[in-house]
Amino acid sequence: DQQVKQNSPSLSVQEGRISILNCDYTNSMFDYFLWYKKYPAEGPTFLISISSIKDKNEDGRFTVFLNKSAKHLSLHIVPSQPGDSAVYFCAASDYNDYKLSFGAGTTVTVRA
């Protein structure tokens, strides 16, 4: 009963182009969403987040979009750089819970 789904296990993009990662959720109680980045043999590191009262949040090259009606969010990375090659996890939580529910991750490979 995965409540957060990342249906694309992998994404390959050319350096300098846009990377778009997608995430869907099923729990309508979720009101806070995060993206984490993970390199091999390391723990996930927080990248960017968005509250359900917003539909967009931007931080440098990273922008997260939230469509509440569709229960969908996406992460845009522009421009993509070789150092962005990693696994990206989408996560969600509801206000009353410290718990994060994670998706399965999307492996991004940025080609030179």
Next chain:
Amino acid sequence: DTAVSQTPKYLVTQMGNDKSIKCEQNLGHDTMYWYKQDSKKFLKIMFSYNNKELIINETVPNRFSPKSPDKAHLNLHINSLELGDSAVYFCASSQGDRYEQYFGPGTRLTVT
């Protein structure tokens, strides 16, 4: 200057043994977590402590017992290890109800 550290990084042991994984954070956070990343790469919450008090206890076999001697430490003890316990275990911390959690590098447990 590691923010969240775990020891050991790798742990290989036989079925039936008892083992512990230690976690320490130097961020001054008051909430700590244990996650399990299984073979399908899903990150699933196991436990969470806030100010040494257990606040999240997911459906985890009672062979797993967390122990928090103080706010900066959350250890995980596992009794009677089974093959299915093989996974990567991540410790994380956060401040209060902030959803941005900081993860340790993970402990890869292999049960043979």
